[in-house]
Amino acid sequence: MKQCLLFFLLCSLFFACGNSGNEQYAGDVMVKVGDRALSREEIERQIPKGVSSIDSLMWAETLMKKWIVDALTDAAAYKNIGDDKAEIDKLVNEYRRSLIRHRYQERIVKDKVSATFSEADKMEYYEANKDQFVLSDNLIKGIFLKVPVGAPGLDNVRKWYTQGSAESVELIEKYSLQNAIIYNYFYDRWINVEEVLNIIPHDISNPTRFLKVNNHLEVSDSSFVYFLNMSDKLLIGNIAPFEYVGAQIQRMLENKQRIDYLREFGEELYRDAVKNGTVKFVADK
Numbered sequence: 001m002k003q004c005l006l007f008f009l010l011c012s013l014f015f016a017c018g019n020s021g022n023e024q025y026a027g028d029v030m031v032k033v034g035d036r037a038l039s040r041e042e043i044e045r046q047i048p049k050g051v052s053s054i055d056s057l058m059w060a061e062t063l064m065k066k067w068i069v070d071a072l073t074d075a076a077a078y079k080n081i082g083d084d085k086a087e088i089d090k091l092v093n094e095y096r097r098s099l100i101r102h103r104y105q106e107r108i109v110k111d112k113v114s115a116t117f118s119e120a121d122k123m124e125y126y127e128a129n130k131d132q133f134v135l136s137d138n139l140i141k142g143i144f145l146k147v148p149v150g151a152p153g154l155d156n157v158r159k160w161y162t163q164g165s166a167e168s169v170e171l172i173e174k175y176s177l178q179n180a181i182i183y184n185y186f187y188d189r190w191i192n193v194e195e196v197l198n199i200i201p202h203d204i205s206n207p208t209r210f211l212k213v214n215n216h217l218e219v220s221d222s223s224f225v226y227f228l229n230m231s232d233k234l235l236i237g238n239i240a241p242f243e244y245v246g247a248q249i250q251r252m253l254e255n256k257q258r259i260d261y262l263r264e265f266g267e268e269l270y271r272d273a274v275k276n277g278t279v280k281f282v283a284d285k
Contacts, residue, residue, distance in 0.1 A: 031064060033071035038064065105262055113257050122249045126242050133240040133248075138207055139190040142230040143172065146182035146199065149225055153179070161227045162216050181224065187231055190244045200226045208235055 028040040047059045081088065126133070143161060147154065157175060160168040164187065176183035182199070193207055202219040204210045216229040234241065273279040 031068060033068060034075055036071050038067045038071075108265065109258050109261060113254070113261050117250060117253050121253065122246060123242060125249055125253060126245070130239050133245050135234060135236050135238050135240050138193045138211055138236055139234040139240070139244060140193045140196070140211070140230045141187050141190060141232040142228065143169070143187060144182065144184040144196050144199075144229075145172065145176060145180050145227040147180050147225050147227070149220060149223060151179040151225075154225060157225075157227060158218065161229045164229060164231050190234065190241060193233075196228055200228065202226075211235060 029037045030040055030043060031038050043060050043063050046063055047056055051059065078085070143164075145157065145161060147157065153175060157172065160172050160175075169185070169187070173183070173185070184196070193211065197204055197207060200217070200219050201221045202217070211230070211233050212235070214230075217226070218228075219226045270279075
């Protein structure tokens with residue numbers, strides 16, 4: 001009997017869905033548990049667009065059953081939670097207040113805190129806090145190519161990629177336009193060596209040791225040849241270069257400015273509230 005009633009409710013839902021212009025169905029209650037109600041509109045909103053009528057019925061049945069079980073579980077839990085209810089209510093209220101404070105603080109910070117810092121500001125912070133920028137990854141500068149094994153002129157590439165001269169780079173760039181699957185030039189910037197090693201089919205168990213004794217690497221498999229030349233290296237434990245951590249410093253300065261502003265804002269609120277009598281200290285009697 002209950003299954004028939006559920007089927008009738010679901011069918012009525014989707015007959016109504018077929019007449020989207022009929023506003024009388026908006027918000028119609030499909031099922032109640034205690035003082036809670038599930039509307040037709042809530043079910044429709046959760047069903048993916050474009051599914052067939054049969055799939056829609058299955059979605060609706062699943063959603064309705066889940067809602068009923070959740071509502072019944074909530075009711076049973078609320079009834080039997082006992083002494084814990086007061087503590088839970090307290091935690092919920094604290095969380096609500098915390099969430100409202102956070103939303104408000106984010107709004108005023110967005111209006112008051114600048115998100116732009118000069119290079120001089122960032123460099124000053126970097127110089128004063130270098131111990132915060134110790135590398136946990138190995139960095140390299142260089143060039144990387146991935147070329148099909150049947151590509152012409154591979155012997156030339158073998159000569160060019162280790163030289164690092166402007167002339168050899170120009171030759172590699174022209175060659176890569178027609179032959180390379182990947183061409184990555186990073187002589188002018190630091191990257192994490194893992195970005196390249198993860199592409200190369202070669203097991204390097206200790207990248208730090210490998211970097212200490214190698215300046216270039218050539219590896220091939222059945223389809224491609226991989227060329228890596230490293231013009232400069234910075235190993236784990238060294239101080240990261242300023243240009244590598246610039247974006248991180250920007251975020252750190254933004255966060256510092258945010259914290260400083262909220263601290264000052266809180267102090268001002270406190271002083272004004274004490275001064276105008278909003279806060280009243282009650283002495284022990």
